[in-house]
Amino acid sequence: MQQRKLGSGGLEVSAIGLGCMGMSFAYGQAEERDESESIATIHRAIELGVNFFDTAEVYGPFTNEELLSRALKGKRDQVVIATKFGFKIENGQMGGTDSRPQHIREAVEGSLKRLATDRIDLLYQHRVDPNTPIEDVAGAVGDLIREGKARYFGLSEAGEENIRRAHSVHPVAALQSEYSLWERNLEPSIIPLCRELGIGIVPFAPLGRGFLTGHVKRAEEYPPDDYRHTDPRYEGENFDANMRAASTVREIANRKAATPGQIALAWLLHKGNDIVPIPGTKQRSHLEDNVGAANISLDQNEINELDAALAPERISGPRYTPQRMAQIDR
Numbered sequence: 001m002q003q004r005k006l007g008s009g010g011l012e013v014s015a016i017g018l019g020c021m022g023m024s025f026a027y028g029q030a031e032e033r034d035e036s037e038s039i040a041t042i043h044r045a046i047e048l049g050v051n052f053f054d055t056a057e058v059y060g061p062f063t064n065e066e067l068l069s070r071a072l073k074g075k076r077d078q079v080v081i082a083t084k085f086g087f088k089i090e091n092g093q094m095g096g097t098d099s100r101p102q103h104i105r106e107a108v109e110g111s112l113k114r115l116a117t118d119r120i121d122l123l124y125q126h127r128v129d130p131n132t133p134i135e136d137v138a139g140a141v142g143d144l145i146r147e148g149k150a151r152y153f154g155l156s157e158a159g160e161e162n163i164r165r166a167h168s169v170h171p172v173a174a175l176q177s178e179y180s181l182w183e184r185n186l187e188p189s190i191i192p193l194c195r196e197l198g199i200g201i202v203p204f205a206p207l208g209r210g211f212l213t214g215h216v217k218r219a220e221e222y223p224p225d226d227y228r229h230t231d232p233r234y235e236g237e238n239f240d241a242n243m244r245a246a247s248t249v250r251e252i253a254n255r256k257a258a259t260p261g262q263i264a265l266a267w268l269l270h271k272g273n274d275i276v277p278i279p280g281t282k283q284r285s286h287l288e289d290n291v292g293a294a295n296i297s298l299d300q301n302e303i304n305e306l307d308a309a310l311a312p313e314r315i316s317g318p319r320y321t322p323q324r325m326a327q328i329d330r
Contacts, residue, residue, distance in 0.1 A: 001049030001294055004276050006200030007173030011122065011152045013080050015269060015294050017052030018045045018287065019204060019280030024064035035067060037283060042071035044284045046078060048291045054176075054204070054278045056084035056126060057111055058094045065114040076117055082176075082202075083111050084156060086126035097327070099129035101140035108144055124154035124176055128329040134162045138169035145170070154202070159329035160193055172199050179203035179275075181212055181249065181264050181310045182233070182242065183319050185330065195274065203268055206277035208233075211242060212264040214250055230321055238317035245316075248309035258296055261286075265293035267306050 003012045023038040042053065053072075055064045065083060072079060085107035088095035111120060123144065125137055144150045152173035155166060166172055175194055179186045180203060194201055209228060210216050219234035228234050233242055246260070253260045261279075268277045279290045298306075318325065 001291070004200075004273055006122070006202070006274070006276060007152065007171065008198030009152060009171050009173050011080070011173050011200070013052035013276055014050045015276060016050060016265065016291055017054055017082075017202070017276055017278035018042065018050055019054045019278040020064055020068055021054070021056070021059045022280045023282045024067055025059040033282065038067060039071040041282060041284050041287050042068070043075075045287055045291075046075060048288070050287075050291060051079045052082070052276065052278065053079055054082045054202075055115075056124075057107055057114075058084070058087050058089060058126065061089045061092060061094060062110075062114060065111055069114060069116045073116070080121040081115060081117065082122035082124060082154065083115065083120055084124040084126035085111070086124075086129060086156075097127050097129040097131070099125055099132040099137045101132075101136055101143075104137065104140045105144070108149055112149065119148060120150045122152045122154050122174060123150040124156045124174075125158070126156050127327045128155075128158050128162050134158075134166045135169050138166040138172075142170035157328045157330075160189055162329055163190075163193060163197070163199070167197050167199070172197070174200040174202050174276075176202040176204055176278075178205045178319060179268070179277075180206045180208050181267055181306060182208045182246070182315050184310075184312050185319075191272075195272075201272070201275045203275065203277045204280075206268055206279050207261050207264055208246075212246055212249055213259070213261040214246065232317040232321065233315070233319065235317065241314075241316035245310050245314045248306060252298075252302055252306065256296065258292075259289055261289055262293040262296050263298075263306070265290060266296040266298050267303060269293065270298050270303055 001014045004015045005012050055068050085104050086097055086099050088098045141153045153170050154174040156176040207213055218239050219229055222229040249260045249263050253263045281287050
């Protein structure tokens with residue numbers, strides 16, 4: 001698979017990565033998760049040229065990093081591992097943010113141990129901590145990079161001011177944020193800023209948490225511990241309106257003998273060579289479908305058609321509940 005550069009500091013990764021969160025956390029019920037299939041999916045990803053794997057200490061908590069470590073045994077030098085710090089984890093539950101430098105160091109030592117590695121390739125702050133100056137965060141990560149415990153610094157869901165302030169202390173290689181055909185909040189100012197500063201863009205939920213594949217149910221049909229059970233865009237009239245908007249994705253997929261998910265990912269890949277989506281899956285069949293998006297070409301008319309059909313004003317409902325939205329630095 002073609003490689004893309006994240007940032008101007010030399011980090012190169014496959015054009016499509018793999019989000020590992022759902023293998024341990026957030027989607028589906030625990031009894032539905034199959035570790036052997038998840039590990040087989042990671043191995044298949046490497047066979048297909050995917051070398052960029054995304055996890056975090058809070059996924060589980062902790063269990064997703066451990067799963068990735070088991071899958072990558074003997075393969076560590078073939079891949080780029082991204083993980084994240086920045087939340088309190090108490091009694092096995094995720095609490096509020098905590099990016100104090102001492103806590104960052106403790107979190108990284110834990111991640112290194114769980115990942116069974118001596119370095120983290122891309123170390124993200126998971127969410128901006130309003131109680132810790134971003135300069136202190138960037139300085140702490142810079143120290144870890146100088147010590148060889150991390151290689152590159154990333155931010156997740158950070159806003160313009162904090163991106164600039166962090167980057168002024170230590171170069172930011174990548175901004176991870178939700179970005180897809182149905183979530184375009186980065187386009188007005190965040191993407192131009194990242195390009196001004198030479199920061200790569202890593203979209204998570206690039207398939208709209210599965211919505212853009214067309215194979216989804218209404219919120220109330222998911223179990224209470226599934227993230228989509230409380231996703232506003234999956235609820236009631238929002239679901240119906242969003243299905244109508246996404247019909248264009250399905251129509252273009254039919255014309256091109258592709259799947260809707262491949263069209264949604266191809267759209268992202270066509271938005272710039274500095275964009276590396278990380279669709280999540282825990283099954284080899286879905287992985288293979290996602291990777292196939294790298295071979296799909298969209299012409300400008302098709303891109304314009306998708307842009308218009310899923311313009312922000314056509315999407316119904318906020319992307320998060322108010323509680324989750326409060327954690328976003330926008």
